Amino acid sequence: MFASFGVLPMDVILGVVVFWLVLGMAGLVLQNSRLIARIIFPLGALGSLALAGAALAGLDETSTAILPLGLPDLPFHLRMDALSAFFLLLLGSASIGISVFSAGYFRDMPKASLGPLCLEYHLFLASMALVFLADDAYLFMVAWESMALSSYFLVTTDHDQPEVRRAGFLYLLIAHVGAISILMCFGVMQGGHGDYTFGAMRHAHLTTSWASAVFFLALFGFGAKAGILPLHAWLPEAHPAAPSPVSAMMSGIMLKTAIYGILRITFDLLGMQLWWWGVAALALGLLTALFGVIFAAVQVDMKRLLAYSSIENIGFILTGVGLTIIFHDSHKDALAALALTASLYHALNHAFMKGLLFLGTGSILHATGERHLGKFGGLIRQMPKLALLMLVGALALAGLPPLNGFVSEWLLLQAFLLSPGLPQPYINMLVPIAAAALVLAAALAGYVMVKFYGVIFLGQPRDSSLAKVHDAGLWERAGMLCMVIGCIALGVFPTFVILHLDHVTEMLVHHSLSVSAAKTGWLLLTPIQAERASYGPLVLLLIIAGGGLLIALAVKKLVHGRLRRGPAWDCGFPAQTARMQDTAEGFGQPIRQIFEWYMGVVRQVPTPFDKHPHFHSETHDLLWNIFYAPVKRLNDAIGKQLGKLQHGRIHIYLLYSFLTLLALLAFVR
Amino acid sequence: MNYPSLMLQLAQNALVLLIAPLLLGWTNQCRAWMQNRTGAGVMQPYRNLVKLFHKDAVLAHNASALFRYTPYILLACMWLAAALVPVLATDLPLSPAVDVIALAGIFALARVFISLAAMDIGTAFGTLGARREMLVGFLAEPALLMVLFTASTISGSTSLITIVETLAHKSFVLYPSMVFAAVAFVMVMLAENARIPVDNPSTHLELTMIHEAMILEYSARHLALVEWASALKLLAYSTIGIALFVPWGIAEVGNWGALPLAVALLFLKLALGGAGLAFIEALSAKMRIFRVPEFMGTAFLLAVLGLLTHFLLEAPA
């Protein structure tokens, strides 16, 4: 579509990147914050649109470019192939809604903070695009760290709150440690030729041991960004701290850059995969998914809850990647393509679902200024439009048909179910258990979403101040509407999406589903064969809607429509106060009870004699004490010991130099 | 899809909608007999529905649109589920749209909606019921899926039609894994249909209710729809059980002659199934709510065991 104008998709994308940078600068110099909100952010959304279009057009072609920047003997190499095009598509399409939403969200922010924020925001977008485009280690690292840096500044927007600063610190620290590991990974991969272009790495042949080192370094490094266990600690801190559109962008898009990195290194740069890498990734993914969803169920802060749910979804995606590796190593390319499609699809879905929900929390924050679930209730009456939009997101994230969350889970489960016949018997044993864990996590997601939606929007308001909150503004609703459309479209027309994903699977595992998907027409999704598995979301939607309408009409025709309003009955209990409903803690209590062993629960239970009985319980992340605290303690201990060396006595300092001299002389001798 | 199969589809749609209350009534009646009660009769559910449809609907003041539309969605979901399970013949034109995973998905959809509706009014019982329902559900759904997976790994497919055809019409094989699956399935069925020992549909004590607690606020036609939906749910589960474990006698594609026999067999199986269900209920006692997770967990583990046994004993070499 661009070729007709004689423009390559790559050029368009570079143009958009530059455009974003210019917008950011403009935001820094513009004086009027309303102007920034109303003009710059919508323009940024237009940029996203162009990016998405170009990426869509570029899916089936590979173009490269070299910019005259970077190191003297290593200029910036750019390359857009199917993989990067797909993730650019994700970036573009998901960021449209977010930018539109931001136009409304940031409108009444003081200029002093909005100017830098606008710059960081667009820098963030641009650096993510460059991450996907980079074709040499240096540019990749530069873009990667710029992404981390800009998002760090975005996270610390309201930096006068200590917990926000803590979150930002933890975030950038873990991100940096991850970046170091990625750097090492590239250091190994260049295999001693000192050539850091990805092209050279593709041709460098590593021994299996070095290749494994690369894979696990990459898993660690990118895992730190994706929030894979046990490197997830920053995620539940940073997402609540950030402004909601930023949380949406980080959770929806930035986490996927890590997935991109893993895929790029494992399937593109490394010429090989080993099945046990896949097993490792699979196990890690499942653990992450279960951990995330279980902890999401017991959260009481709506954004923390969503953050943990992001951890869960990343776990899903990683599981798919691991499965892909297993299949690909045992030459079951059709299955590999299926699993890969599933995880890519889920990445795309998650961008929309989670983006939508985070944006929604933004609107709620705007209206109520509150993040604690215990303060909400009955918002569906004050904010009906928002409630409708959020309902779609919640159902999608709960993985319910016919919305998009279900499609990718369905594909992933198909991949599991069709796995028998792998060469390694143990994996054959492992797969059903893995599938069970996956299903368990998926089912728990439903629990989490019911808690999320029900506690916020349904029931009676738990706080009197909620009576006079306003619904989301027009721009905000428009932004969320983009996301909703994405969720529905992705859910109802999976065949089209998969037809586009085929370019990626074709490139990575040299096989694609298109043949089977196209055969039975776009109405039915049949990844392998029609008789093995098929799923027609549109039919499903039509049947349910049609059935519902039919019943409604029948009832209307046959039955009188008399309706009275009265007080709630509730088994005839007279007094009904809002405090009688479940709190957020209460709703999560069964899960906490079941999984108590795996989380550190601190309870404060009243005794029968308390005058003012007060029950309080909070849930901590045990992994923190297991993995992070010891490192800190070790660090402090070493510092303390070393500190003793330097106690201010000049004689001792002289003695140091003297002994060093003597030692060296003796050494030379 | 051709004309007769379309007719068949419509016929099954109508049939399931109509006989669902019958199955419910029959089960309750059997239970009454086993408890040496006279019972209200097989037709009681129909009478209830008629009565409810004639009453004036009463809505709580703060009931939202979600609360009002849920019954329709609920009934539609259950109807769909029941209508797409091949119990009479295996060429249901709409069945390919929904495989076993999607089926579980539809049940989940219905569960989420009814739970949300229960939370809508904001009464103590409503949220309590919703929480317990989700608690049961998040363990029941994987267990059900595991059961279905056992069947689909045997038949190498997740589409119900293929499963039925493999199990019923291919050479007859004994599948030890299906034993585990069957036990697990029964436990899930008890839990999902709010039967003893998990729930007791005929009580309104706050300690015990799960399903009833959720629909306390519904009245008249809305309640009727909900009740009908749960009847359909029972039927759907029974038909799934039939399709998985006793699929024999279901008519093959194009073999219209076998249809009458299939109908007869279906009623027989349903009758037996209902009686069995009542039998189990009569024997067992309602358990404490926090025993339920253990109960469901057992079901889940049994199902996984079934799947493992399949890989151990029956894996295609």
Place this chain on the structure above:
Amino acid sequence: MNIPFSGQIINMCAALLLLIAFAMLSQRRILSLINLFALQGLILAASTSVVAYSSHQTHLYYSAALTLVLKAMILPWILHRLIRKLNIKWDVETMFNIPTTMLAGLGLVVFAFNLAAPVSQMAGTITRSTLGIAMASVLLSFLMMITRSKAVPQVVGFLAMENGLFFAATSATYGMPMVVELGIALDVLVAMFILGIFFFQIRTAFDSLDLHHMEKLKED
């Protein structure tokens, strides 16, 4: 072995320098410490001039003169004035007791000789064997700086180290190029002045020249 008379003289001076180094190491009284330093400068000048005579290196005469003026006269004079002005004539406290220090010094000498042995083999000068002694005296003055707990003796040690270096320069090689030697001399002089200023400042700041007061800056 028969080495020329001048060589013997130089070796004699070297031995004396080593002796003085040890004397300084063991010296408790600050005044005599300064006198020893002056004596060191004197001997240094003498040996330099002998080297100059024996090797007909005229520029060594200049540096000998320089040494005489700078290290045997000016610096000791400045030091004397300083301690008179600051009236510090107390005994020098040492960090470790003297015998231990002496033993350590002895070890150092052995070490230095071993170290210098292969090097001095290839020295073409008549003063080859003295390199080890020069190195030893450098190390000894280093040791002295470590063991002294007052400011002035530390500075004396510093200057003594400078002397050792100078002796090394003249004995191992026939002296560095003139420009370098001038530069070095200038630096030493300036350093001495700055130190002089410092003593007063430290004295005013801490009203004592005891280095124990200067242990505030540290990692706690």
Place this chain on the structure above:
Amino acid sequence: MEIFWVLGIPLFGGFALAVYGKHRHAPEFNSAVSFCTFTAAAMLTARVITGGPFSAWGEQFFVDAFNVFLVALTAFVGFTTSLFSRPYMRIEQHHGKLSANRLRLYYSMYQLFSFTMLLALLTNNMGILWVAMEAATLTTVLLVSLYRTPASLEAAWKYFILCGVGIAQALFGTILLYFAAEKVLGAGGTALLWTHLNAVKTDIEPTVLSLAFVFLLVGYGTKVGLAPLHNWLPDAHAEGPTPVSAVLSGLLLNVALYAVVRSKVLADGALGTHFAGDLMMGFGLLSVVMAAFFLARQKDVKRMFAYSSIEHMGLMTFAFGMGGPVATFAALLHMTVHSLTKSAIFFAVGHAAQESGTQLMEHIRGLIKTSPTVGWGLALGTLAILGMPPFGVFTSEFMIITTAMHNYPWSMPFLLAALGVAFAAIFGRMQLMVFGETSGRRLPHPPALLPVFAHLALVLLLGLWIPPYLAAWYRQAAALIG
């Protein structure tokens, strides 16, 4: 001729300011002199770009790719620092910390100090190099003790004694070098000229030269601040006036490292082994690790950044020790970006400390609120020094780490652990200082932020694009050093 100007201007300026340093326009004059020095250096650079390396005055002075960019850097940072010190010193005077006399001392010593550094860089004579280094020590001692507070005196004393003794070792090394060289080159002037030594380095007696190198390394290494010889460095940085800390970190350490590298070249040539490189790698790694762990314990902001300087000098020493075109290139680049970034940080820190009236980090809060420019300067500078792309420090660290990864994998754990620890330590402190509720007060004079952002802009540029001729220099220098 340019050499004459480059050396003559600051020398003259030093004496002139010693006389007229009390004049109310002395700061402007100071900046003017530094600016002239900078222009002279630029001309010198231009000549080297066009004409290539050359030597002057009987080969006493010598300019090649290695020292010319250091000269340019020194002159530039000297100039920007003089710009910074103008308002800074005004504010100090306004706060009553310094009298007019001290300011006179400061300005003249500042010029003499830059003279000594330029001399050390430009001279071809290892002896003069030593003399210049010693002179640099003496001038900076006076600068460090400028405030005459007990703490600053203590710092200056330690600085003086430790560096004096260290430098003395270097002199012994120089003597040994001369001793070894005169066998080949004959007695007299030429035996200490680096160009000649370099020409005949393969014939020099290895045992003597290895001894000489040890002494030189310990001597000049003390001044570079290599652990465990580094103990003077944090005190001197923390207690001296901030412009002095800036030039100490930014320039003096570079010059000392330059001396070490010059001697390494000779040692490598004579020994033919990797002995010198191994020693430097060992010292470098030790410094990086020790500094990183010390960083976490700091309370004084300047002290912390002093340790960060130790860490970075260690990194450069390590890189020079590794040798090879890439690593040496990276080390040279790191010299450049580190001195630019670190001096920029010290500029920002100086104003920050003036705003909150203390150098203790727990009392510096919310800089971004009181003066956003200082806050952003500190934040960006810190992130740059921590090796965050797209700043230039990352470029060199990228090359160093990847090379080490590939040639000396064993060093990786230490290096990476150190980098991680350093990041956590510095970054955490920076965040607290820059963000949060403010505690500062406005400054009586507008802060000088042009230098900060000029430096940061250059560092950013070097992170994204290295000008070709600069790259060409680095390559030549790397080829020279080997």
